[in-house]
Amino acid sequence: MKKKSTFLMITATLGFAFLYAPIVSLVVYSFNASKLVTVWGGFSTKWYGELLDNDQILDAAFISLKIAVISATLAVVLGTIAGFCLSRFKRFRGRMALSGMVTAPLVMPEVITGLSLLLLFVAMEGLLGWPSGRGTLTVIIAHVTFCMAYVAVIVQSRLSSMDESLEEAAMDLGAKPGSLFFLVTLPLIMPAIVSGWLLSFTLSLDDLVIASFVSGPGNSTLPMVIFSKIRLGVSPEINALATLMIAAIALGVIATVFQMHRLKKNAV
Amino acid sequence: MTTSSGAAWIASPTLKKVAQGIKKKFNWGRALVISIPTIWLAIFFLVPFLVVFKISLSTTEIAQPPYSALFAWDAEEAIAVLRLNLGNYLFLFEDTLYIDAYWSSIKIAAISTALTLVIAYPMAYAIARSHPKYRMILLALVILPFWTSFLLRVYAWMGFLKKDGVINGFLLNVGIIDQPLAIMNTDTAVYIGIIYTYLPFMILPLYTALEKLDGTLLEAAADLGATAWKTFFFVTLPLSVPGIVAGCMLVFIPAVGEFVIPALLGGSDTLMIGRVLWDEFFLNRDWPMASAVAIVMLLFLVLPIMLFRNTQGTKGENF
Known part of the structure; x- marks a missing residue:
């Protein structure tokens, strides 16, 4: 038994090293004065300065943030409704269809999703005249569609693992369906909704393939700009950008985890 | 039965059950809630695949958008013509x-x-x-x-x-x-x-x-x-x-x-x-x-x- 647990320890340690080594090296080399990855030219923050002078990256970052906030918010609304329907309405017509359409986007290759949405937008424009052209709006619609699937799965699993007795008690006390949802169910699934929003925000901010298909000229998102830059090779500016993004996301996740931990402790 | 008022037809237990069933089935609020995410996903996830399938059967053209229409109006015969092109699929295997x-x-x-x-x-x-x-x-x-x-x-x-x-x-x-x-x-x-x-x-x-x-x-x-x-x-x-x-x-x-x-x-x-x-x-x-x-x-x-x-x-x- 002892031998097996050392084996487990070693593989787990190696596994975590494998997960974190590239991220750590990215952060370390963003402070490297030298442009070469292998040569340590001393500590420097000059790449951060160059990053802040790069208007192309800053503009794209602004567009991406805007898209991510709007898409995450819409995805949370639609995804919560979908997750709620799937776990609280046991039987309804189209249940199979809805649960299928919620699961499939999770694994659908991005090239297929991107291509199919673009062709839909083009066909709709020809038929209805809307959406006219492609840009921020079409990217938002695309991101809402695949993010809401993630939110729905998170909310659904949270609801299924949750005790229904509180909702039943509220119903017995005469709560109308509307107030039941907003006053009882919604506060209970808030942690799932928060993590759904954060996940949608990250997924939207990170998406390259789908945005490349459905975005129009002059509306390049941050991943599109990053991709066109790193295709040509490693660039220290991107290292600096990556470090900033990793720091922001890590802080956000850690703050959320702490907050939830506190909420859980208070609840028990 | 006496509690249910009105016409004789509603007093019939079977009909009453049916009426209740209809009322239950057509829970409009619920249907509306379900339809919001379903319709969104149907339009932006399901229908796109049909569009992809349709366009996979058309021919490339130098136009905007760069593909031919599947249906064309034949003026001489005064009928709609369906033009399917399986060439793309054949080419995939060639x-x-x-x-x-x-x-x-x-x-x-x-x-x-x-x-x-x-x-x-x-x-x-x-x-x-x-x-x-x-x-x-x-x-x-x-x-x-x-x-x-x-x-x-x-x-x-x-x-x-x-x-x-x-x-x-x-x-x-x-x-x-x-x-x-x-x-x-x-x-x-x-x-x-x-x-x-x-x-x-x-x-x-x-x-x-x-x-x-x-x-x-x-x-x-x-x-x-x-x-x-x-x-x-x-x-x-x-x-x-x-x-x-x-x-x-x-x-x-x-x-x-x-x-x-x-x-x-x-x-x-x-x-x-x-x-x-x-x-x-x-x-x-x-x-x-x-x-x-x-x-x-x-x-x-x-x-x-x-x-x-x-x-x-x-x-x-x-x-």
């Missing part, structure tokens, strides 16, 4: 480029899924068997990289694997090799990239399955004289099959259509169908051909997607 790309995508995806499973299983097992106090922290450590940008994590590997990158620099300095290894722009780099980015997707469902495992079963097996490895192969492994299937599908299906990893880490000879579709669309501007490539890829993936759907249980709780 040109070996496409068949090779499908085959090599499936091969690369399958091998990397298997390797990911081999790496993820001990990790998930170690986390599930660790002290409950550390379990949440370890799990958070698995999920954290998944929250950071996928594109930037692939980019990090470029700095690691390239000729004058971190790995070669280290190995050269230590003296294990005297020539830099050519890993970047090869299939090996693509394997590493896929395993790396999809590892959390494999660990999470495995962890969920292994955590639920009843410890008394393992004790029973040990009491009955099974060795640790025997217990693993005959008790633990079979009981974690749902987790294995879910994890493998979460890795395999997106990996088949992967574009970013082969584009950044792969070489010019790394054939993957996601890249072929991308080039067909963005470089050749052949929308009908790209659509045909997408439809055939979907046909390959229908079975794995169904398999994945059936294993879907409480997966989302880990995000």
Whole structure:
């Protein structure tokens, strides 16, 4: 038994090293004065300065943030409704269809999703005249569609693992369906909704393939700009950008985890 | 019956039941709530596939949009003409480029899924068997990289694997090799990239399955004289099959259509169908051909997607 647990320890340690080594090296080399990855030219923050002078990256970052906030918010609304329907309405017509359409986007290759949405937008424009052209709006619609699937799965699993007795008690006390949802169910699934929003925000901010298909000229998102830059090779500016993004996301996740931990402790 | 007032027909118990049934069935508020996400997904997820299918049957034209209409109005005969073009599909099977790309995508995806499973299983097992106090922290450590940008994590590997990158620099300095290894722009780099980015997707469902495992079963097996490895192969492994299937599908299906990893880490000879579709669309501007490539890829993936759907249980709780 002892031998097996050392084996487990070693593989787990190696596994975590494998997960974190590239991220750590990215952060370390963003402070490297030298442009070469292998040569340590001393500590420097000059790449951060160059990053802040790069208007192309800053503009794209602004567009991406805007898209991510709007898409995450819409995805949370639609995804919560979908997750709620799937776990609280046991039987309804189209249940199979809805649960299928919620699961499939999770694994659908991005090239297929991107291509199919673009062709839909083009066909709709020809038929209805809307959406006219492609840009921020079409990217938002695309991101809402695949993010809401993630939110729905998170909310659904949270609801299924949750005790229904509180909702039943509220119903017995005469709560109308509307107030039941907003006053009882919604506060209970808030942690799932928060993590759904954060996940949608990250997924939207990170998406390259789908945005490349459905975005129009002059509306390049941050991943599109990053991709066109790193295709040509490693660039220290991107290292600096990556470090900033990793720091922001890590802080956000850690703050959320702490907050939830506190909420859980208070609840028990 | 006397309590129900009014006309005689409503006094009939059968009719009353029907009336109640109708009232129950047409819960308008509920139907409205259900219809919101359903309609959104139908328009923006389901209908697009029909559009792709339609366009895969049309012909490329130098126009805006660059494909021919399926229906045309024939003025002389005064009838609508349906013009189907199966040429795109025929071409898919004529040109070996496409068949090779499908085959090599499936091969690369399958091998990397298997390797990911081999790496993820001990990790998930170690986390599930660790002290409950550390379990949440370890799990958070698995999920954290998944929250950071996928594109930037692939980019990090470029700095690691390239000729004058971190790995070669280290190995050269230590003296294990005297020539830099050519890993970047090869299939090996693509394997590493896929395993790396999809590892959390494999660990999470495995962890969920292994955590639920009843410890008394393992004790029973040990009491009955099974060795640790025997217990693993005959008790633990079979009981974690749902987790294995879910994890493998979460890795395999997106990996088949992967574009970013082969584009950044792969070489010019790394054939993957996601890249072929991308080039067909963005470089050749052949929308009908790209659509045909997408439809055939979907046909390959229908079975794995169904398999994945059936294993879907409480997966989302880990995000």
